[in-house]
Amino acid sequence: MEKADKSCLCENCEFREVVIKYLDDESIKKLCANKKEGLYRKGEIIYYQDDKISDFKYLKRGLVKLYRRNGLNDEQIIAITRNFDFINSMSVFKEEKYRFSVAALEDSEICSINIEIIKKLLTENGNFATGILIRMSNIYEKIITQCLEIRKRNLAGRVAYVLLYFVSEVYNSNIYDLPVSRKEIADYIGMSTANVIRTLSDFKKEGIINTEGKTIEILDIKKLELISDKG
Amino acid sequence: MEKADKSCLCENCEFREVVIKYLDDESIKKLCANKKEGLYRKGEIIYYQDDKISDFKYLKRGLVKLYRRNGLNDEQIIAITRNFDFINSMSVFKEEKYRFSVAALEDSEICSINIEIIKKLLTENGNFATGILIRMSNIYEKIITQCLEIRKRNLAGRVAYVLLYFVSEVYNSNIYDLPVSRKEIADYIGMSTANVIRTLSDFKKEGIINTEGKTIEILDIKKLELISDKG
């Protein structure tokens, strides 16, 4: 991690949209004065499971994975996202430790604010607290819904679902570079790496997608949606 | 559903513990005046997925399942709980509709408060909002963690996990009456009904549990924990 090289004016920060509506100038100044910004390179870990929670963290730019380590070579990926802006582990306001780890899948910019300052603002300002409550609920709900969506599908359906997730929720494009390894897709959907690769190969043979290394191009999105829905 | 037969004094209500610390007498009176209490018999549905959200709901007593219907005979159970006291669908403060359904697994007592009243209190009182935020985060985190715990196990491990969940989180006893059908266990752990039954039969043959209809007795909890952990 390195510090951001440009001074942060908070002006283009999306967090501001949540904040500014509810906080007075003084509170905003206080937030800005106490924030730390960090750049994380692709692959770097932003925080570890079981680290002590010290900051409320917000993903300004980039792409991250939220995951849990079970064994040496056994990871479960909980979410891959740009949108879950608050990338804090759940229970950030109660628990002492992060319950999950977060790592950057693309170069990412993180804004950190001391958790005690946020807690104080929450208790002082019900509108702010309600705003945070709603946003966090959305994040949680997305994670749970996605977990259920993946669970109800078979192998091919899960792979199709993930490919389409990148199309619609991450890149907004039918062609993109996978930000994750084949193994990470497997960790995400709860299947074996070999079978994820096999399924991608099958899709390619059937002309549904084209792959070249990390680059994925969706050729027949209707068919892929069909596989995702029926699987 | 029927109305509670005794007048509700809110005195033994656990919700009070969250509330009373932060709300003034007037607010508490307002809450109490606007609450509705309902008794739901085992099997009754408390609210349906896609119902319009009108109330903030709290489980005072009983046991419920939170679930999602995919097809006519295809349900996914998200959680079974006494403890997730706020049995609102997630995003209760933002969404218009419940995203999941809730049904009573045992006779249950539900307290409902108009959502607008709660919203008003949240914005007026940051401490109250923070209290709700923390409690909801705990609920979400439990659901997500459990989803991951189940996902990483195989069939036998999942069945063992669920049996142990009832022991430690629901009944605090090695012998209990299952509040769910075999099919519901299957919907909970994402396996087929036949295989759930087969696994229970296997456990019985191996002397790990005893079953008689809905009654389950754990005979060898160490072994069951082993199966849950290694599976």
Added chain:
DNA sequence: CGCGGCTTTGATGTTCATCAAGTAAAGTGG
């Protein structure tokens, strides 16, 4: 150029779903 990690493919075996058929239990109407 060579090493290690990621990817790919095939072969094999395990795990699990599905189907079918039968039994027990629970609800329903006379």
Added chain:
DNA sequence: CCACTTTACTTGATGAACATCAAAGCCGCG
């Protein structure tokens, strides 16, 4: 309360889906 119907449960047999293992190709990096 009993006959009837329906729903839940149980078990076995079969095949499909998936994991695992192994070997080989590829790619980036020192």
